[in-house]
Amino acid sequence: MQSPVALIPQLAAHIVAAGGKRLRPLLTLAAAKLAGYRDGQRHVALAACVEFIHTATLLHDDVVDESALRRGQASANALFGNKPSVLVGDFLFARAFQVMVEDGSLDVLRILAEASATIAEGEVLQLITQNDTSTTEAQYLAVIEGKTAALFAAATEVGAIVADCGPARQAALRSYGHNLGVAFQLIDDALDYSAAQEALGKTVGDDFREGKITLPVLLAFQRGDAAERAFWRRTLEERAQAEDDLPRAIALMQKHAAFADTVGRARHYGQVALDALEAFPDGAERRALAGIVEFCISRAR
């Protein structure tokens, strides 16, 4: 994060110090260990690259979403303005590639460059589906595969690359990361309508206020009658929201089991992730990665 332009480390330090689970770099570290990487420190530098790319996307997301809060604190754009947030995002993105070049693996560069392009595609697709209740579950899945699962998959695959564990185990770790990422985002999207969210220090209903079409909404909309669909169109498409609309949205989701079924979909992807780990012998590292699946899904309880 170092730069002679002091605002860059200041702004970057703000978002890094604000916390977060550091889930993605942890995946790179754990995947490298599970894949048999023992002596070097490459996984540490590359885990930092993964987190830098993630942080860059968060900075840009908060500008795009006009978010005032990130991780329970003032967002970088709220504190420093949109302009430095966009530019420091660009800086962190470039720095990530500089660190990868120093590492010297074209495979790693290929995986993370592709993930970066896919993230942007997913974010644009999310913009297009925003406020559109005719979004299909397939489109929603494409959004979260792009904006979230792509970097999870890249994070674990990079661990496989540094361990040089062969194509089958590399594919297994990639599959684990991808499916974990889909499960993670499904739970995230369910939590946005859940009281459990408040226990995690986040506000409930952000997606609702922005008109994001996530799976709990899709399920409640598809299973709803004409009056309910009119409610979703008014609140999410026309964005005409009154004070008691969020409680009503949550009640409709409960009525149609939209929340429980979103968690159910997440369990499906979590199970695929767990099965991918069967490519590796049982042991502390495999149990740790299996535990991450459980952790992600249990957030919704």
Added chain:
Amino acid sequence: MQSPVALIPQLAAHIVAAGGKRLRPLLTLAAAKLAGYRDGQRHVALAACVEFIHTATLLHDDVVDESALRRGQASANALFGNKPSVLVGDFLFARAFQVMVEDGSLDVLRILAEASATIAEGEVLQLITQNDTSTTEAQYLAVIEGKTAALFAAATEVGAIVADCGPARQAALRSYGHNLGVAFQLIDDALDYSAAQEALGKTVGDDFREGKITLPVLLAFQRGDAAERAFWRRTLEERAQAEDDLPRAIALMQKHAAFADTVGRARHYGQVALDALEAFPDGAERRALAGIVEFCISRAR
């Protein structure tokens, strides 16, 4: 620019179709030829990478500057909104790295990753100096070396890399690009206060309205008396501008030869760029690159 998310090629095509001089990719092509590259097509793909990085920065710049126009047409942010502009910038940036990975040279990746980080640093530094009349000429130079010269230098150095012309000529081409880039930006900043700008289809006074501290301003401010400095502080720091302030600013620049001396500084860097070309024997390619220096400076006439 291809993507299944149709908005991405649409937005990217808009900014590409809007024109521009394509100066940076041209530098990569010409540098590769001058350095002796004859048979391959690597320079074409890498020239596209250079233009993609440039286009990504333009998309982000226009969001950061809230520009309504780019190359005489509606800017992408004005037409498509800030959100897709930020994200398609990210996409093009990632695509550039994907194409570089396909090319396979870690040297090229290193040069363009470093240039990308330096551009972001220069842009942040520009934000910091904006509206600050105490900015020094050294700070201004650091801004334009970052935001402009870094990519010019990288563009020509990449040409040297594909030609594998050895460290001395590689350094010469890098120096040519860097000094040309500084000269180019100096002229650009002078043009913003010049009637010649209108002949190029651009509006005069954009920098003045935004309170950008460029060399013509710096020189007029430093050479001005107390009343003149108060004028610059009011218009650029406090941004309290009346209708006849731009003509007055231009008159003050003429009074203090700020415009002519900015062009003079550009000539200095242009001469350094020309001297760097002396590392190569005379010929059509060297004369073409020398001609670019003359073209850049002659824009101010």
